[in-house]
Amino acid sequence: MQLLQNGKQQFIDSGGLPLANGSVGFYAPGTLNPVPTYQDLAGTILNTNPITLDSRGQAIVWGTGTYRQIVKDASGVTIWDQVVQSADAGFLAFEAALADTTTVGNGDALVGVKQPYTGATPTTQHQKNSERVSVFDFFSAAQIADVLAGTWSVDVTAAVQAAINATAAAGKRLFVPGGTYKIVPATAMTDEAGSNLAALLMASNMYIDAEPGAIFKIANGVSTDANPIRMSMFFSNQVLSNITFRGLTMDMNGANNTISPQRASLIYNRFTQAHIIFSGTPGGVAARGENVTVMNCSLLNTAGVSSIVMCQSNSANVTISKNWVLFNNLFKNNGLDTDDHSSVFSWCDTVYAAGNFFTADTMQGTVGHTGGQVAMELAGPNQRFIGNRVHNYFQGNWIAPNYTVDTTNVVVANNVYNLIKFCAVDIYRIVASSTNIHGILITGNTVYFDDTVSGPLVEPQLKTPFQCATDYAVRDIRITNNYAEKVGTGRPSAFMNLATTNVGPGLGKHTHIEISGNRAVGFTMGVNVNTNTSNGLGEVTIKNNTFVDFNPSGGFLATGVSSAGPAIVDLLDITGNSFIETRPSYQFQYGINLSGAITLLHVDGNTYNNLTAADYYEQAGIVIATRKGRFNKLGFTPTWYSNSAISLGNGTAAGSYSINEKAVTYEAVLNVGSSTTFPGGVLAVSVPINAGSDTVGITFMGEFIIKHGGNGYVGTAFIAGNTNLTYLQPNGTGLATNVAPVALAAGDQINVQVTYNI
Known part of the structure; x- marks a missing residue:
């Protein structure tokens, strides 16, 4: 409790007596400007100013604050002139x-x-x-109300930019409350394509931390058919670092910001309308972002060619972006009005992209040529694309070059590609001046295909989970331990398509390609190897794969491993694979079906089950310089000699051989016809493969039988080392001729079997 103040104040004179009939005036300190006082606590009854005191020198005075008080006696003589304050003045000052x-x-x-x-x-x-800065700290009350109500009618772009600038400069996080924010691109910027109308300019040390339900949405009609433009939500043409986007939904509103007025004629503009973009080379320095994180964000509905552009420059040897993380983001319904949409364009050194979902409501090409062309282009060194999902895109990834540094040490692992229109991972190098691609690992991925085709776009010939059919040479590519499944037989398909093109002799020779440990079910072909007149292939290894229940389709045979083309494959190693048909109605035709030219062919340890045509087959005209491994029952047509080549006439010659590492076992048969003619002399027959150069001085022996008129004449068949002919020596006599040990006639048969080394 406190003592109550007197109901009236009493003023006294200089002698200490009541100041009867004196006066008290109240003014602003330092002035004679009157300040009101009151007769009641409520402040409803004004005092006169000055106040005339009663006969006891008393008056009721209520007031608040600080006053200049002038007290006079009844004769008008000043008693004092002081600055005074009410009892609550200190509190009021603190309150202020x-x-x-x-x-x-x-x-x-x-x-x-x-x-x-x-x-x-x-x-x-x-x-x-x-410690916590909200974007609302920079908003007006009307802007806050609009965002929270979701009416999306008040432009908040300038306020958001002010918040970005302030928090980035202070190194603070910018919190974005839930709600829908109307974002209007209005800042004209220069990018690599020429111009870009930017909404928000990024800054170093920018950290946007959005709460659930926070949506930045581009206004309607910024880009129209009448005036299609390049634009962006977050833009920079500078070198920036330390940027984070977390939890924000970025909606480019592509349905209401079109870029391709001639879409009805299937003519599309390839304009950028990116959610986040670094583009341009001002002063010869490429725009780029270093140490950038985008996590738990949704990037939706762009009409243009990209959602995220890490670096875009047409200049060679510029420094590209570095250290990006894309984690647990949603990319949905992008590329709405273009035919060339890559959701992420990563000209960047060191990228970690994991847990993201790239999807669309409909397959690419359902509406014209639009939709997701590529989920992410991996175009730089030290990139990881791990544990992502891709759905309804034309293809999942391009592994591509840039103009500065090789694309190497790239890993694509443990992703799921579902309902991909063409290809899950495509290695893509089509410009001679671009950097090299090498050191690529594609492993542990799962790919699901069906026969889905969509729209008027001319479809690729083969649906293929993995492809290396690019123009210029790549090397050191490993495709291992993946699973792929194709449903339906209406579209031809190949698990791996490996091919060269006619860019110039030797410029497109891919080498050190390994396809191993994979399992493919329901395809047309397993590994399809092709060369052309300009470029062959180097070393290709196909090992320990399992190919199951393949189907012929579109004129292609159901084949596990095939090769074709006029140029040479230096080494083709096909080992440890399984070619399996499990269905009651067999459709899988060939395990291995080879043609073309191969310098060294190694086939070993493969297993075959229920194939309808052949386990292993070589097309006529194939040229194989050296074979190694194990080959069973290969066919060949032997040449028979009697001093010189025999004229078969209506006779026949046939042969088969098997190879077990360096040992060749072959059988040759001659059926003598009525018009078969012998020049006369020692009989001999060609071998399927010349004996090895290290076999000089060694004689390999087998056996033969001549069937004549119900009788059989047997003996030793032998090959002198380092020759290509087998001679016949009947038991107890010299070399066989066309007349000894018996004169050969129509209906006779000679059968030779020999094992030798190559």
Whole structure:
């Protein structure tokens, strides 16, 4: 409790007596400007100013604050002139300081915070407030209300930009409350394509931390058929670093910001309308972002060619972006009005993209040529695309070059590609001046295909999970431990398509390609190897794969491994594979079906089950310089000699051979016809493969039988080392001729079997 003030104030004179009939005036300090006082606490009854005191020198005076008080006696003589204040003046001053939002040290700086943790440093509310900055701190009340109501009618772009600038400069996170924000691109910028109308300019140390339901959505009609433009939500043509986007939904509103007025004629503009883009080379320095994270965001509905562009420059040897993380983001319904949409364009050194989902409501090409062409282009070194999902895109990934540094040490692993129109992972190098591609690992992925085709776009000939059919040479590619499944027989398909093109002799020779440990079910072909007149292939290894239940389709045979083409494959290693047919009605035709030219062919340890045509087959005209491994029952047509080549006439010659590493076992048969003619002399027959150069001085022996008129004449068949002919020596006599040990006639047969080394 407190003592109550007197109901009246009493003023006294200099002698200490009541100042009867004196006066008291109240003014603003330092002036004679009257300030009102009151006769009641409520402040409804004004005093006169000055106030005339009663006979006891008393008056009722209510007031608040600080006053200049002039007291006079009844004769008008000044008793005193002082500055006085009400009892609550100190509180009012504090209250004013607490409400002060501009003066350093006032406002929330006057409020202490009781820390809940032992040992925590004492602080103020001002310090606590500065730890969290909301974009609403920069908004008007009307803007906040519009965002929270979701009416999306008030432009907030300038306020968001102010918030970005302030928090980036201070190194603070910018929190974005839930709601729908109307974003209007209005800042004309220069990018690599020429111009870009930007909504928000990024800054180094920018950290956007959005709460659930926070949506930045581009306004309607920024780009129209009448005036299609390049634009962006977040843009920079500078070198920036340390940028984070977290939890934000970015909606480019592509349905209402079109770019291709001639879409009805299937003519499309390839304009950028990116959610996040670094583009341009001002002063010869490529725009780029270093240490950039995009996580838990949704990037929706762009009409243009990209959602994220990490670096875009047409200049050679510029420094590209570095250290990006894309984690757990949703890319949905992008490329709405273009035929060339890559959701992520990663000219970047070191990228980690994991847990993202690239999807669309409909397959690419359902509406004209539009939709997702590529989920992510991996175009730089040290990139990881791991544990992502891709759905309804034309293809999943391009592994591509740039103009600065090789694309190497790239891993594509443990992703799921579902209902891909053409290809899951395509290695793509079509410009001679681009950097090299090498050191690529594609492993642990799952790919699902069906016969889906969509729209008027001319479809690719083969649906293929993995392809290396690019123009210029790539090397050191490993495709291992993946699973792929194709449903339906209406579209031809190949698990791996490996081919060269006619870019110039030797420029497109891919080498050190390994396809191993994969399982493919329901395709037309397993590994399809092709060369052309300009470029062959180097070393190709196909091992330990399992190919199951293949189907012929579109004129292609159901084949596990096939090769074709006029140029040479230096090494084709086909080992440890399984070719399996499990269905009651067999459709799988060939395990291995080879043609073309091969310098060294190694086939070994393959298994075959229920194939309808042949386990292993070589097309007529194939040229194989050296074979190694194990080959069973290969066919060949032997040449028979009697001093010189025999004329078969209506006779026949046939042969088969098997190879077990360096050992060749072959059988040759001659059926003598009525018009078969013999020049006369020692009989001999050609071998399927010349004996090895290290066999000089060695004689390999087998056996033969001549069937004549119901009788059989047997003996030793032998090959002198380092020759290509087998001679016949009947038991107990010299070399066989066309007349010894018996004169050969129509209906006779000679059968030879020999094992030798190559």
